[in-house]
Amino acid sequence: MKYQITKRLSIAAVSAILVLGMSGCNQQTSKSTEATQSIANEVVTLDLEDGIYTVDFSTDSTMFHINEVYDGKATLTVENGQGTVHIVLPSKNILNLYVGLAEDAQKEGAQLLEPTEEEVTYEDGTTETVNAFDVPVPVIEEEFDLALVGTKGKWYDHKVSVSNPQASGESKNSSITAGEHVIEVSLEGGSGKATIESPAKLNVKDDNYILTVVWSSPYYDYMLVDGEKYEPVNTEGNSVFEIPVMSLDEPLEVVADTVAMSQPHEIEYTIHFDTSTLQ
Numbered sequence: 214m215k216y217q218i219t220k221r222l223s224i225a226a227v228s229a230i231l232v233l234g235m236s237g238c239n240q241q242t243s244k245s246t247e248a249t250q251s252i253a254n255e256v257v258t259l260d261l262e263d264g265i266y267t268v269d270f271s272t273d274s275t276m277f278h279i280n281e282v283y284d285g286k287a288t289l290t291v292e293n294g295q296g297t298v299h300i301v302l303p304s305k306n307i308l309n310l311y312v313g314l315a316e317d318a319q320k321e322g323a324q325l326l327e328p329t330e331e332e333v334t335y336e337d338g339t340t341e342t343v344n345a346f347d348v349p350v351p352v353i354e355e356e357f358d359l360a361l362v363g364t365k366g367k368w369y370d371h372k373v374s375v376s377n378p379q380a381s382g383e384s385k386n387s388s389i390t391a392g393e394h395v396i397e398v399s400l401e402g403g404s405g406k407a408t409i410e411s412p413a414k415l416n417v418k419d420d421n422y423i424l425t426v427v428w429s430s431p432y433y434d435y436m437l438v439d440g441e442k443y444e445p446v447n448t449e450g451n452s453v454f455e456i457p458v459m460s461l462d463e464p465l466e467v468v469a470d471t472v473a474m475s476q477p478h479e480i481e482y483t484i485h486f487d488t489s490t491l492q
Contacts (some may be wrong), residue, residue: 219414235299250285255347257351258294265290266378267463267489270300273372277361278303280343282333285375288485290464298375299485300330307361315360315368322439330405343407350375388416389491395489396461401483407471412490415458422458424465424485427451432473438465461486 238460250414270279270287280301286469288299310319311325318325329346335341356372363369379440394414410427417423426436433452447453458465470477 249353257296259291259296259347259350259353259379260295261278261291261296261353263293264380265292265488266380268298268375268379269377270459271374271376272299272359273356277369277371280333282335287375288487289375296345296353296375298350299345299347301333301345302343305330305342306363307344309362310348310365311345311360311362313360313370314353315362315370318360318362318368330402331399332405332408345401366415366478379471389415389422391417393407393417395492397487399485399487400482401464401485403480405416407480407482409484412492415491416455422461423455424458424484426454429452429475430471432471433469434472435470435475437468437470437479458486461491 266289268287268289269285271285272278279287280303281471283301287301290297290299303329308328309318309325312326315321316408317323317447326346326348328346330342330438331345332342350361352375353376354376356374357375359371360368361371394415394417396415398409398411398413400407400409408429410429414425415422416425428451431451433454434445437457438456441457443454443456445452446455456467465486467482467484468479469482
């Protein structure tokens, strides 16, 4: 009888050790997904001032990475303490992303990230249209879960990280030396077929920024910026406009009217500025 009591105590002790061990493993796993889960449950505030940053975007896979043109770099925008990283991928093979696990991405009501199309130019001069994503960032300098689905319809789990934030160019409250400058720009919106010339001219006078927008088409007859209408400054060739820019630290939302179709159409676009290229 005494032996049986001792045996039961030993089994209980072993069971307790196993439970504690499993608890420790669960705590470790929980830590790796804690930041990701928090973004779904509450508003995540990053310890960064509002602005635009150049960051390193790293993944756990050689099959999932930034387009080679950007050398592992991405653009992080922080507004009201909340961060979104803009990543440009090598192709259009990734159809959706999900901040979290692949299992949860397939549940009803999951908020999938939709791609936008972006044109990249390689060193040899060739161009390609690829998918880009704007990804909410729950944490800096630490891994978080980002699932993806490709053209075959299968979801995959991945760990990614956003690190080494470097403020891009001028801050909102600083001015640029008066005169003519150039800056790299990119266009988002519409069907993805239209582009604007980059680098673009930027004229600075009395802290007012005037951007020269040269379209890839001659069929734009006006642009709207903050509700203000602007006419082309040329009469031949592709449409050219001179429009005001309030800040280079924020994307500029514009409307451009095209007469290329049977009926004029106003199309919404967003112009992004790479302030690290300002000259």
